[in-house]
Structures are given as C-alpha cells and as structure tokens.
Amino acid sequence: DGGYDAYAIQQKWQARWAESDPFRAGGDEDKRPRKYVLGMFPYPSGDLHMGHAENYAYVDVVARFWRHRGYNVLNPIGWDSFGLPAENAAIQRGADPREWTYANIDQHKRSFREYGSSYDWSRILHTSDPEYYRWNQWLFQLLYERGLAYRKESPVNWCPNDLTVLANEQVVDGHCERCGAEVVKKKLTQWYFKITDYADRLLDDLNQLEGFWPSKVIRMQRNWIGRSVGADIDFEIEGREGTVTVFSTRPDTLHGATFFVVAPDSDLAAELAAGSTPDVRMRFQDYLERVQRETDIERQTTDRPKTGVFLERYAINPINGERLPIWAADYVLADYGHGAVMAVPAHDQRDLDFARAFDLPVKIVVDTTAPVTGAIPIIELDEHGVPIDPGTDDSSVNELDPAATGIALTGEGRMINSGALDGLSKRNAITRMVEQLEALGAGRATKSYRLRDWLISRQRFWGTPIPVIHTEDGRTVLVPEDQLPLTLPDAQGLDLAPKGTSPLGGATEWMQTVDPETGEPALRDPDTMDTFVDSSWYFLRFLAPGDPTQAFSGREAGKWAPVDSYIGGVEHAILHLLYARFITKVLFDAGLIDFTEPFSSLINQGMVLLGGSKMSKSKGNLVEFSASMLDPGADAVRTGMVFAGPVEDDINWEDVSTTGAQKFLARAWRVAKDVDSSPDVVWAEGDPALRRVTHRLLADAPGLVEQTKFNVVVARLMELVNATRKSIDSGAGRSDPAVREAAEATAMILDLFAPHTAEEMWEVLGYDGFVGLVPWRQPDPTLLIEDTVTTVVQIDGKVRATLEVSARIDSAELEALARADVRVQRALGDRAVTRVVVRPPKVVSFSTH
Ligand code: ANZ
Numbered sequence: 001d002g003g004y005d006a007y008a009i010q011q012k013w014q015a016r017w018a019e020s021d022p023f024r025a026g027g028d029e030d031k032r033p034r035k036y037v038l039g040m041f042p043y044p045s046g047d048l049h050m051g052h053a054e055n056y057a058y059v060d061v062v063a064r065f066w067r068h069r070g071y072n073v074l075n076p077i078g079w080d081s082f083g084l085p086a087e088n089a090a091i092q093r094g095a096d097p098r099e100w101t102y103a104n105i106d107q108h109k110r111s112f113r114e115y116g117s118s119y120d121w122s123r124i125l126h127t128s129d130p131e132y133y134r135w136n137q138w139l140f141q142l143l144y145e146r147g148l149a150y151r152k153e154s155p156v157n158w159c160p161n162d163l164t165v166l167a168n169e170q171v172v173d174g175h176c177e178r179c180g181a182e183v184v185k186k187k188l189t190q191w192y193f194k195i196t197d198y199a200d201r202l203l204d205d206l207n208q209l210e211g212f213w214p215s216k217v218i219r220m221q222r223n224w225i226g227r228s229v230g231a232d233i234d235f236e237i238e239g240r241e242g243t244v245t246v247f248s249t250r251p252d253t254l255h256g257a258t259f260f261v262v263a264p265d266s267d268l269a270a271e272l273a274a275g276s277t278p279d280v281r282m283r284f285q286d287y288l289e290r291v292q293r294e295t296d297i298e299r300q301t302t303d304r305p306k307t308g309v310f311l312e313r314y315a316i317n318p319i320n321g322e323r324l325p326i327w328a329a330d331y332v333l334a335d336y337g338h339g340a341v342m343a344v345p346a347h348d349q350r351d352l353d354f355a356r357a358f359d360l361p362v363k364i365v366v367d368t369t370a371p372v373t374g375a376i377p378i379i380e381l382d383e384h385g386v387p388i389d390p391g392t393d394d395s396s397v398n399e400l401d402p403a404a405t406g407i408a409l410t411g412e413g414r415m416i417n418s419g420a421l422d423g424l425s426k427r428n429a430i431t432r433m434v435e436q437l438e439a440l441g442a443g444r445a446t447k448s449y450r451l452r453d454w455l456i457s458r459q460r461f462w463g464t465p466i467p468v469i470h471t472e473d474g475r476t477v478l479v480p481e482d483q484l485p486l487t488l489p490d491a492q493g494l495d496l497a498p499k500g501t502s503p504l505g506g507a508t509e510w511m512q513t514v515d516p517e518t519g520e521p522a523l524r525d526p527d528t529m530d531t532f533v534d535s536s537w538y539f540l541r542f543l544a545p546g547d548p549t550q551a552f553s554g555r556e557a558g559k560w561a562p563v564d565s566y567i568g569g570v571e572h573a574i575l576h577l578l579y580a581r582f583i584t585k586v587l588f589d590a591g592l593i594d595f596t597e598p599f600s601s602l603i604n605q606g607m608v609l610l611g612g613s614k615m616s617k618s619k620g621n622l623v624e625f626s627a628s629m630l631d632p633g634a635d636a637v638r639t640g641m642v643f644a645g646p647v648e649d650d651i652n653w654e655d656v657s658t659t660g661a662q663k664f665l666a667r668a669w670r671v672a673k674d675v676d677s678s679p680d681v682v683w684a685e686g687d688p689a690l691r692r693v694t695h696r697l698l699a700d701a702p703g704l705v706e707q708t709k710f711n712v713v714v715a716r717l718m719e720l721v722n723a724t725r726k727s728i729d730s731g732a733g734r735s736d737p738a739v740r741e742a743a744e745a746t747a748m749i750l751d752l753f754a755p756h757t758a759e760e761m762w763e764v765l766g767y768d769g770f771v772g773l774v775p776w777r778q779p780d781p782t783l784l785i786e787d788t789v790t791t792v793v794q795i796d797g798k799v800r801a802t803l804e805v806s807a808r809i810d811s812a813e814l815e816a817l818a819r820a821d822v823r824v825q826r827a828l829g830d831r832a833v834t835r836v837v838v839r840p841p842k843v844v845s846f847s848t849h
Helices: 005-022 050-068 084-093 097-115 130-145 195-204 215-225 253-256 267-274 278-292 296-300 349-358 394-399 426-439 554-560 577-591 625-643 657-675 688-706 710-729 735-751 754-762 813-818 823-826
Strands: 034-039 072-074 149-159 164-166 186-192 227-237 241-249 260-261 308-317 322-329 340-343 442-448 467-473 477-478 510-514 521-524 565-569 602-605 609-610 788-795 798-805 836-837 843-847
Touching: 005 625, 034 050, 050 097, 050 565, 050 602, 050 609, 050 625, 050 688, 072 577, 084 097, 084 843, 097 130, 097 253, 130 149, 130 577, 164 186, 195 215, 195 227, 195 442, 195 577, 215 577, 215 602, 215 688, 227 426, 227 565, 241 253, 241 340, 241 609, 253 426, 260 267, 260 349, 260 798, 267 278, 267 308, 267 322, 278 322, 278 710, 340 349, 426 442, 426 735, 442 565, 625 657, 625 710, 625 754, 657 710, 657 754, 657 843, 688 710, 688 735, 710 735, 788 823, 798 813, 798 823, 813 823, 813 836, 813 843
Parallel strands: 034 072, 034 565, 260 322, 565 602, 788 843
Antiparallel strands: 149 164, 149 186, 227 241, 227 308, 227 442, 260 340, 308 322, 467 477, 467 521, 510 521, 788 798, 836 843
C-alpha cells in the first residue's frame, strides 16, 4: 500500500509509548479538569477476543477524545481475576488456579499493549492479589458492623454442575448464568448482604441516571427491583393461634375474596396440612413433592392448568368475617410477599383461573362499567338527542361476569358489594380500606419488592476468604483487623474438585484458629465471597491502587469519582451494575464518599457475532485476538470495528471490513506524506472549500463523540481524507496550507480510532510530541456558515422574486418560502395556483392557468 506498513508503525509507536508513558493521569499539580473513563475490567479466562477488541476500542475512543479536549484523563486497567472459570480450568488441567490466572493476565497485558490502548499503566490491579482482597474483607466487615451482612438458613439456588450456590441475579431463566445447568433449590446456611434495605434508593436514584444510562438498562433494573405498593392484611385461621399476613396490591377488593391460597413449599402450608385430616396430609405430601421439582419460572407461567390441594381449613376475612377455604397451590410462591394470598377471582386472572378449575365462587366488587373520577365520561345520546343514562344496568355487569367469560375485571371502576366502600374509585377505596384495616388492627400500607438479599457465600476455592470465625459455643466473630488479609492457603494438596462443600474446609490447618475473645479453639468460615463483591468497588481502588492503609482514598475519590464514562457489555445490566450501585450507597452512608451513584454515564456496546452467534471458545468460532494484531493490525481492527455500526448494535465479524479500514488508513497516511508545506504556514491562505470540510468536522466531531456516534465520525474522516486527496491531486495542492491543515486535523481525530497511524502521520507532518496529547483545534466560525444560493421564483414564466436560501434546502421548504414571500403574494393577487414545479435549490415556478 504505497509503503504503509501497519505492523512496523504499530511496533514503533508502542515502543515509544512504553518508553515515555504519556497516558498516565496527572497528579495534584495538574490543574486541568478531570475525567474518569473506565472500561469494565476483563476476566482473565484465555486471551482477549473480538468482544474485548470492540469494548476496549470504544473505551480508548472516549479516553483519547477527552484528552484532546483538554482534560486530565484517568483510564486505568485491571483484572477481575478471582472466580469459577479459572478454578474449573485449573481443575481440568490439574494446575494451580493462581498460576493459570496470572499466566492469562500476562497474556492480556501483552495484548492490550499490542492494541495500543492508552492506559495509565501505573495503576494495575488484580482482585486476586491479597493487597486487593484484603479490602474485600474490610468491606465485608464494614457491612457486618452496619447490620448489612448476616447469615441465615434458607432455600438457595444451587447449581448442580458447578456445585455451588448462586445469587438470584446469577440465575437466568432458571439456569446457571455461567454454565447453563438447570438450577435447583437447596436449604443451606449462607451469608447475605442486605441489599433489600436499599431497594427504594436503588429504584428512586435511577431517575437521576435517566438520559445518561441506556434506557434499557434502567428499565431492567426497575423490573428487577420490582416495587409493588399495597397493603399487608392479617387473617385469622380457624383452630390456630395468631394471624397470617398476606400482601396485596388491591386491598380495595378485600370484600371480593372468596378463598385463600398458601405456597405449598411454605412452612405455613406444612403446618396447616399437619393439622388437617390424614387424607389431606397425604394428598398435600404428594402435591408438595411434585411442586418441588418445578422451577419458579414454570410456576409463574400463566397459561398452564392450575393445580392445588384443598387443605380443609378456613381463614377469616378480617373485614366481614366470611370463612375462606384455604388451598395450597403452586402459583403462589413461597418467597414473594408472605407466601400466601387472599384470592379475589373476579379481579385477578390467576385467582379466576384457579376458581374456575376448582369451582370456587366469584364475587364482583368493582363495577368496571361505571365511569370513574378523572376520566371523561362518554355520554351517548338517543335519537331525540337526549343523553342515555348509563345507570347501573345489571345486565351489563352480567355480560362481563368473569365466572362465565373467564376474563378477570382488572380495569378501573366503582366499588360495589363492599359496604362503606361502595361508590368509591379504586384509589380512594384502597386508601379507605387501609384506614379501616388499621382501625381494626388487621392491616397496614406497605410495599413489596422482587429484589432479594444478595447471597454472597460460595463453596469454591478461588475467591476471597470470608473474614469470620465460628466459635465452639456458636458465636460468629470477625477476624481481628490486624490478622487481615486472611489469605488463601496453598492450593497444593487441596482437593479442588467441586463436591458441594468448600475446598477450604479440607485445609485442616488453615481452618483451625482461635476465638479472638476467649482464646478457645475455633473454626474459620470455609466459604469464599461471590466475585461480584470484588467488582462492586474496584473503580475506587484504581484511584490509589497501592495504598496499604485503606481500601481507597477519600481525597482521591473526591477528585476523580464517580466514573464519568463507564463502558461495557449489556450482560452486566443487572448483576454488576446493581451491586456496584448498592455498595456505593453503603460507602456513602458510612461517610467514606460524597456521591451515591458510581457511574455518571454508561455506554453498553453490542456483541460481536460470528455467523450470527456469539463468539465463544465452546462454539469454536473465536477469532484470535493476537493473530489479528499481526494482520490486519491493531488500527485496522479498531477502525473496522468502530465503523461497523452504532455502538449499541451487535456486530457480525464477517461484516467488519478490516481490508477497507486498512485501505482508508493507508490513504490517510499517504496524504500526510504528500504535504509539502511546513508547520508555520499562514492558515488563512488555504483553499476555502477544503478548509470548510476540515472545520465542519472539527466542529461536529465533539458532539458526535459525546452522542457515541463514533461510526459517523469515521465516515466524516473518510470524507475529509478524500477531499484532501482531491486538492493534492489538483494543481496547487501539496503546498496549500489548507492541505496541511486537513492532514493535521485528520491525524488528531484519527487518533481516537487508529492511534498508531495517527502518531506516524503527526511525525511525518513534522512534529515531535505525541498527537495523542494535542489539544483539539478550534473550528473557525466564519468557515462554518452554510453555503447559500439564489433561487428564482417565477409566476406563469415571469421572474417575480429571488430568494437567498441554503444550498441544502429541500423542495417542501423551498416551496413554502416562495409562497410566503410578499412579492410573490402580491404578484399572485387572488389568482389560484394550479401547478407548482420546484427544483431545489434553484427554481420555483407557479402556474395559474
Ligand atoms: C389480592 C388481589 C386482588 C391481588 C386483585 C391482585 C389483584 P405484584 O404486583 O407482582 O407485587 N401475590 C402476593 N403474594 C404472592 C405470592 N407469594 N405468590 C403469588 N402471588 C402473590 O403482585 C402482588 C399481587 O400478587 C398481590 O395482590 C397478590 O394478589 C399476589 F384484584 O392480592 B393480590
């Protein structure tokens, strides 16, 4: 390509960057405003792949952009290096997870250097270093002391393949997020972080992120937290002490309750069955066994036939004393609300399906045909123009009888059959019912959430040891601070193969310790922490990664955090982003930071696909990252990737034209080669047409980058390079200052996408320093004014007016302008226009006959 040697250029500039480390963030002496740009840190399983190539290309676009815009940019890199894949790979190879992990990290570091990413290499961290995970242990203890870390026995998600528990967030459609195995329930005593205490704030603070985070991610988080507003209502049960509480979003419908349902796998169901007849006990037991084999997803599917067992017990409706038969049915979940519901079949579809299957009564308490306050009533008139009184015609209610139609009446309406509530709208009825229940001491307003506490214990080796001690007399105490970090034992001699209990339990010596309070023998906790704990706060560690005295420096956090631009895959929409938001709020409450959201803006890139499916080792369709660095080279991979489409779209690797990218880069480089003038030219003397192209790009690119329209910037750069080439090839070209100016702007903007080629161009153009550090050139406003042309307006062949219009005007706009012109209006008088011909931007022609 005319001497453009991508690989040689790449190696040359990587060596220079390694030598002078130009992308290190400035310290206190640096008075420029700051930007913290962060790519979600990689997990070191194998080498980097094309998905990484895409992600880190975008990260570098943003980091390099803000440097050109005059900011002191922090763009660090580290590794999320604890976790299952490393452990599994090590087990398969009979290797030490530590060795396997760190060998991969070394490979990644080489790859990132080969990619030319502009990192601050002085801030590397690995979460599997004791210097890092010591602070995971500190964080655990902070949560413990704040009452936010606790242990409980409960049914947990269990992956029968990885033989470890999973957090709710790691169960995707009933399957393990990592390995895809179907998740089952198992009763275990585990550590939890009390994220539910923060449910309201996690939800409400999403409003602040509106417009800065992809709306899809915000929506997913809202659904995941799943707040419902309603009431807790207490029911007595015949022959039983105390009350049972249900959560309902529709307390207004309490008069319409006709039966009561408990989750078969709840303690209450077992107790009620135990107190019933031997026959019921047997049928319940059979049913329970069947239900325990079902997943939550199956249980929540609305279109499957309803099943259940009548327990031959009765609940008492607190508002009217009616006896409600109690059923155990799988559509009620044990761990939502209170695991029991009041069933209102007339107004809830699931309850109606159940009532119809088992012939239970249906009682309508909302007349959905009656107009409601706030709605504009539709008044129908009869043939004499007299309004037809919609009344409360009983036949209209019957036509909508859910027992007959099978369709529950879930819409708005007015209360009926509900005593003092009759005539009220839903909203008012809810308020009134809650007041009545409160007066009776049988209920109160409350909220319910889908969000569950975060289960953080893992029965695996390659993670952060949980820093607690279990004493012989059953107390749980924290490992004293001066004994932290509590480091992992040597993997040598440990059986790492998953067997359902933690491998650390087999490290006999490591397990044995003493009760720090009494000096008596005691045991360590054999579990390790979910690695999502590690990644929930790592962005703070980057601010002072070597600090041996604290997790992070509040002072540095005050300067850099929160992260201005966070870039990563949408697969983290819930898990990592929710946990990081939670921990940030905890640290805020502890007075350690002064902000409540970790990532001010978020960019989610799409996936890189091959043949329409996600690239992965297991599918054998991985394009090797290191091979692509040799050919076509880092710049062509980056540019091709960015040019392939909008950031958030998936990219098919077959559609990424690295050859096209390479040709474009060679053309840009040749333009620099062909510039004859020296850097001290008089800019204003250049060809104004080319200057306009250059300055429009200088003016438009910042907005485009901030809107993440990176591919458009590349397209505009291609336009500029073509325009420059034309000027060079036509006459005066090479020595025209406008050509130099265009080539310099090209190098500076190309640095966002193809930094090696850009640096090479900059040097060829006669400069010493790095183009990566050059400030953005200000566009000349006089060159941004749009071209105008003169339009002629004719009426019946005579010129009646001329207009100055934009050269880019469209026909509709031009016709409107012409019609609005006073001279045209005067000439037309009251004659009607019969024909219009518009030829933008030059001619508008009206005919009147
Ligand atoms: C009576 C009622 C009448 C209800 C009505 C709805 C409509 P969301 O909005 O998802 O929070 N429910 C409560 N706990 C349940 C459980 N453990 N398993 C299954 N369903 C449960 O749903 C809240 C509603 O779901 C509650 O309001 C309750 O049914 C049911 F016309 O109470 B409702």
